[in-house]
Amino acid sequence: MLKLLSAAFVALALLVSSPLIAATPAEQSVEMVNKAIKHYQTVGKDKAFADFGDKTNKEWVDGEWYVLVVDANSGLALAYYDPKMINNPAIPDLKDVEGKFIIREQIAAANKAADGGWVSYVWRNPATAKLAKKQSFAKKFDDKVFVVGYYE
Template identity: 30%
Template sequence: MRALFGIITLLSCLSVNVAANAEPGEKDAVALAERGAMFIKTYGKAEMIARINRKDPQFNQGALYLAMRDMRGITIAHPTHALIGKDFLDVPDADGKAFRHEMVAVAQGSGKGWVDYKFRNPATGKVAPKSTYVLRVDDVALEAGIYKH
């Protein structure tokens, strides 16, 4: 099973890297979250946290990356290490929307779905529309976001 997952993961990484010049879209975000869910089921949550935090290219393609939040809304894995362990649940987006509350609600409710908000795009330095796909896996939520233009 682990060998098969390794092959599938390698192939999916290659397909993502082929499209690396194009901006990631919704399908890419969903695929990344689902790959993370498969990884957790195969290797466990602790290993997924380690991979996200060390910016493993399998789960971090620059503009598109995986993050993990617990069901209370605390970030437990993120490529930006300063966010780990912090409670930003009540910090709104640029329009005052409490989007992190919505992410937790999606995870606790249907277990998967999109949350739209506005956030500073690190590539441009400007606030831009962003959509994040949230996918619950056991007691955590995986998140993969894309900027929209």
């Protein structure tokens, strides 16, 4: 009986300590958007936006994983790892190589449902410096659209 209990305990410990299935990139994107919104609520706009743009802060900018925040009305970028994008008047009309209006579609996806929506487009992966298909999750909060995505 003791051997059986020991084996069950070991199996349970392994199950709890190591997930059977890692989160998918889609789940990670949704989780990171929700985490960014929570951070924004907790520390305020200025601190959150500074954190989202800080390339040394691996919590918010790590290779292909980063947060974009755009104004839901104007489409201007408010937070991003590349400071040239912030408040740049060209950003609302930004198109991918296939002619898709990226920011407009992100705002539309976020406006469709309270729990957010998805947009697919082609963008340069900062981790590889190559163009790749990207899936981005966009969610509206406080007249802002928070966006995180993954590259296929």
